[in-house]
Amino acid sequence: MMQISGFSKFTKEEKIDWLANNYFSNPQQTKELLQLYWNEDMKLQKLHDEFTENTVSNYYLPFGIAPNFVINNKIYTIPMAIEESSVVAAASNAAKFWGNKGGFKAEVISTEKVGQVHFTSVANAEKLVRFFNEVKPKLTEETKAITKNMEKRGGGISAIELRNKTNELENYYQLHCTFETLDAMGANFINSCLEQIAETFTREAENYIHFSTEEQPEVIMSILSNYVPNCLVRAEVSCPIEELLPNKEDAKKFAYKFVEAVKIAKIEPYRAVTHNKGIMNGIDAVVLATGNDFRAVEAGIHAYAAKDGKYSSLTNATTENGIFKFWLEIPLALGTVGGLTSLHPLVKLALEMLQKPNAKELMKVVAVAGLAQNFAAIKSLVTTGIQQGHMKMHLMNILNQFEANKEERNTIINHFKTNVVTHSAVVEKLEELRNE
Numbered sequence: 001m002m003q004i005s006g007f008s009k010f011t012k013e014e015k016i017d018w019l020a021n022n023y024f025s026n027p028q029q030t031k032e033l034l035q036l037y038w039n040e041d042m043k044l045q046k047l048h049d050e051f052t053e054n055t056v057s058n059y060y061l062p063f064g065i066a067p068n069f070v071i072n073n074k075i076y077t078i079p080m081a082i083e084e085s086s087v088v089a090a091a092s093n094a095a096k097f098w099g100n101k102g103g104f105k106a107e108v109i110s111t112e113k114v115g116q117v118h119f120t121s122v123a124n125a126e127k128l129v130r131f132f133n134e135v136k137p138k139l140t141e142e143t144k145a146i147t148k149n150m151e152k153r154g155g156g157i158s159a160i161e162l163r164n165k166t167n168e169l170e171n172y173y174q175l176h177c178t179f180e181t182l183d184a185m186g187a188n189f190i191n192s193c194l195e196q197i198a199e200t201f202t203r204e205a206e207n208y209i210h211f212s213t214e215e216q217p218e219v220i221m222s223i224l225s226n227y228v229p230n231c232l233v234r235a236e237v238s239c240p241i242e243e244l245l246p247n248k249e250d251a252k253k254f255a256y257k258f259v260e261a262v263k264i265a266k267i268e269p270y271r272a273v274t275h276n277k278g279i280m281n282g283i284d285a286v287v288l289a290t291g292n293d294f295r296a297v298e299a300g301i302h303a304y305a306a307k308d309g310k311y312s313s314l315t316n317a318t319t320e321n322g323i324f325k326f327w328l329e330i331p332l333a334l335g336t337v338g339g340l341t342s343l344h345p346l347v348k349l350a351l352e353m354l355q356k357p358n359a360k361e362l363m364k365v366v367a368v369a370g371l372a373q374n375f376a377a378i379k380s381l382v383t384t385g386i387q388q389g390h391m392k393m394h395l396m397n398i399l400n401q402f403e404a405n406k407e408e409r410n411t412i413i414n415h416f417k418t419n420v421v422t423h424s425a426v427v428e429k430l431e432e433l434r435n436e
Contacts, residue, residue: 070103185335282373
């Protein structure tokens with residue numbers, strides 16, 4: 001294939017023509033498929049096209065809802081954008097399970113976000129500290145044009161500190177800045193502040209008479225961090241052990257196995273990764289549905305899972321004094337204003353469905369979705385096994401893959417109400433029907 005120049009200046013139709021003619025054996029079929037996923041409303045399609053670059057079509061994910069969540073005594077229906085079988089069903093089942101046991105409790109512990117100016121200098125540390133202390137008021141003052149509106153609402157720059165990292169990397173220092181961004185996720189706000197701080201810092205250093213030419217700090221980069229260990233939310237559920245299952249002995253055994261399963265994920269990274277992935281099934285689905293950055297959330301949460309030097313479970317479970325307790329504490333930097341929240345029609349719908357939450361309220365909902373998902377997964381693992389429920393949800397995907405007709409679907413669905421679902425068993429039953 002030949003490289004192409006000026007591709008970004010092509011119209012969408014020209015991009016599609018180039019793509020279809022150069023990469024596909026049936027160009028016309030490719031064009032039709034890409035156009036099939038366009039919005040009929042051209043105004044809406046134009047909006048989608050402008051979310052990113054070089055768009056040729058839309059990529060749809062199912063938009064589902066999980067009702068009956070009781071969070072801090074308030075009932076929620078939670079939107080979830082996800083393609084994986086059984087995630088929405090599992091969340092809904094967990095909501096139902098805990099709905100008559102007091103529901104979920106959630107609280108925001110802190111909301112501090114972080115950005116850094118990374119720089120190098122051969123000046124001795126004492127000289128840098130003296131310079132920083134002199135210039136620090138100016139670093140804040142010269143961001144006022146950026147922070148003015150945020151400060152009116154109670155946000156802004158919380159602190160700027162000089163950190164010496166030369167024991168980890170030669171000549172490396174950073175300006176470690178903390179922020180309060182209220183209902184905005186705040187990426188653009190933070191990055192704009194950091195770039196202004198870096199500009200002021202560089203200019204003032206050039207005029208600082210105690211720095212030789214060689215000692216001048218050199219800014220490497222200025223960027224927010226997606227690791228926000230002080231932007232924390234906690235979600236939990238609890239109830240008397242005997243309320244977990246109808247039979248008291250079964251309930252005690254279930255509680256024991258559940259707690260042991262969490263302990264295993266605490267000490268075994270191979271299990272912890274899959275355990276936490278299940279949590280992220282719930283978290284990512286709500287983050288995506290509400291127009292937030294699920295990649296940033298993923299990166300920050302997984303880093304937090306390894307904060308003690310070893311990757312570990314994000315959830316905890318105990319049975320003490322006859323009470324079963326299960327909880328989650330995670331970092332979440334979310335927004336309900338800015339970005340896609342006022343642009344994408346389904347994002348606006350999702351936020352209205354959640355009763356127009358502020359950022360703190362959304363943090364609680366997202367954390368609860370993750371906890372619910374993890375509860376449902378562990379409950380299945382220590383009882384029936386994960387595949388029973390998962391494969392029944394996956395059954396429709398298999399039938400769609402083999403283009404089963406309505407009669408075949410009904411027969412096979414009824415058959416697998418009392419039989420174990422596996423891919424090979426479904427294919428075998430389908431072949432049997434078609435041979436008849």
